[in-house]
Amino acid sequence: MSVNLAGFLVVVLVAYLVPGPDFVVVVRSAAEHPSQGRWAALGAQTGLCVHMLAAALGLSVVAARSPVVYEAIQLCGAAYLVHLGVRALVTARRSARRRRDAAAGAGDGPPASPGGPSGRGRRGAFTQGLLTNVLNPKAALFFLSVLPQFVHGGGSATGQIFFLGILDVVIGVVYWFALVGVAARLRRLLARPAVRRRWELATGWSFIAIGLTVAAA
Secondary structure, X not given: OOEOHHHHHHHHHHHHHOOOHHHHHHHHHHHHOHHHHHHHHHHHHHHHHHHHHHHHHOHHHHHHHOHHXXXXXXXXXXXXXXXXXXXXXXXXXXXXXXXXXXXXXXOOOOOOOOOOOOHHHHHHHHHHHHHHHHOOHHHHHHHHHHHHHHEXXXXXXXXXXXXXXXXXXXXXXXXXXXXXXXXHHOHHHHOOHHHHHHHHHHHHHHHHHHHHHHHHO
């Protein structure tokens, strides 16, 4: 097996460093609890596995060659991102209302005590990461158009694509887990009601902006 490994690693690292929908989902989940951030990351990387298998089966070729199929996936992904953004804005609004009801002029008060993640929270984070990635047509096109550029003539092209795809997934897991560790250090700050509300507003509008950008692309 002969692949252009150095060039591939550079492209993958740059792709992960550029913030996108996965980045927002993982960081927002990590702000809830580090465990939820890790589950969101695993969901996103599972989505990459789905794209890898779809490319191997030729489904990505169909999506790429059919504008209707591609646009349907694109609009579904955009709608899901907007949905996540609206949920975050609603959460921020409810948080502000609870603050007003309980404040009585006491200010922010002490930071909330972080609790452990529930099974539902972990499942929800995994599902968000999975759907955000699966409904991102750019991830599918990455396996269809970018990966083959690093495949050499010797050996099985499918085998090389699987090798590069698995390497991409592993690199992503390491990157996301490191990012979750950084976000975990800010968790106590984000536990403050006022900071938390601003964070929810920022992530909510980020989801909506990314969703609208995806829809208009």
